[in-house]
Each structure stands twice: as C-alpha cells, then as structure tokens.
Amino acid sequence: MIQYSLKCAQDHHFDSWFQSASAFDKLHAAGMVTCAVCGSSEVEKELMAPRVNAGAEKPADTAPLSAPASPAEQALRELRTEIEKTSDYVGRDFAREARAMHEGDQPKRAIWGEARGDEARKLVEDGIPVAPLPFRPSRKSN
Template identity: 55%
Template sequence: MIQFTLKCDQDHRFDSWFKSAAAFDVLAQAGHISCAVCGSSQVTKGMMAPRVSTGKTSVEGAPEAKDNAPVPMLSEPDGEIEKAIKALRKTVEASSDYVGADFVKEARAMHAGEKPERSIYGEARLDQAKELAEEGVQLMALPFRPKRSTQ
C-alpha cells in the first residue's frame, strides 16, 4: 500500500491510500478518484515526502515519526467541510435508493407519474441533468460520488 497526497483543480489537498502507483494511475484515468472536499474528478498527485520506516513501532503498531509521536495510518476528515460532506453522504445513503446509471430513467418515470415518487440518487452526465431540470424534474448535484460496488 502507498499513501499519496492528492490535489484537485480547486487546490484542495487530501491523502488517500492505493495498492500501488499503477493502481492510482488506472483509477485516475477511469475517473474514479474525486476530491474529498469538492468532489472534483480533476485530481493529481501533490508534492509529498517519502515516509521511511525505522523499524520501530508505537504501542498501537503504527510507525513512529522522528519525534517519537505515532504517525497516523488513516485519518478521519479534518475540516468542517469534510465532516459535513460525510454527514450528508450518510443521510443520503440511509434515506434514498441508489439507482446508479438508471437515475435519468427513474427520475423521468417518477416525474411523469409512471412510478411512485421516492428519494433516489445515482449518476447522470451534466447534459442529462440539464435536460431533466429543463423538464421540471427537481434534482441536485451531490458533493460526493456514490460508493462503487466491488461485486
């Protein structure tokens, strides 16, 4: 595993772990990496210093920094924006049905009265979202990408 410092086109910086440098490249080219702050998919590797292990470990098994303070292996969101996005994601996922790529079809069917209305979220291209809005379908962009199924 390798930890990269990432930077989006809005200059937000955040860290994430990847299986390898090649794994990052594959995910980035496929558009599967997005900014933890604003959701932008224009993410690149930022400047970072290598972390070299001395072999010493802290009580919890994490590597130690030069000042003997434990180096966190994974971090929780630091800022208020990250915390708010995490809370919004939790609320959306708990109260809405994920319809994936069928979002446009499902939204139109509910708007036309062909299907019962319910809270849904999924994926749509920008041009599709604009068409839905022009048709009077109420929708909003979410500041996060849906979690991808590994199945």
C-alpha cells in the same frame, strides 16, 4: 499499496491509498480519483517525501484516513450519511427513475444515483428537479 498526497483544483488536500502507481494512473485517467471534500476529479499528486516505518509505533500526529480533517469534511460526511440513510441508491438508472417518478409512472420517493452530463442536463431542461451531490458512490471512491 502506495499512499499519495493529493490536491484538487479547489486546493483541498487529502491522502489516498492505491494498489500501485500504475493503478493510480489508470484510475486518474478514467476520472475516478476524486477530491474527498468537493468531489472534483481535477486532482493531482502533491510533492511528498517517502515515509520510512522504522518501528511499529505510529506517529502521534497521524490521524486515521477516515477522520474528517475539517468542518467542511465533517459536514459532507454527515450529508452523505443522511442521504444514504433516507433515500434509495438507483445507480446508473437515476435519470430513468427520476423521469418515471416525475411523469407519474412510479411512486415518488427520495433517490440518488449517477447520470451522464447530457442526461442530467435533459432532466433539468424538462423541469425535473435534480441536484448534483458533492460526493461519488462508495464503489467509485478512491
């Protein structure tokens, strides 16, 4: 495992673990490394010093990766928790499901999922209310 310090185009800084350096390169090239704050896939590695763990004690200033580092991260975490709790994840069927509900072919309910850019654009052009979320599904997270 390797930990990288990362920064997105919006200057958000965060750390993430990867199986290997080549695993990072592969995920990054596929656009699957995203900012923990804004969801941007414009992410780059920051200059970092190697960490040598000489003893079993953890440094006092090290926060767990799951702890939000800012009020913005806390707000995003709360938003994600609320969306996951109150809506159905439909995965890559999002565009089809949203269109079916809009056209009355399925009962309306709160959903979230994934759509390609052209699919999302077509939904908006057809007057179907959708909005991008500032995070990716857990299975695609760093």
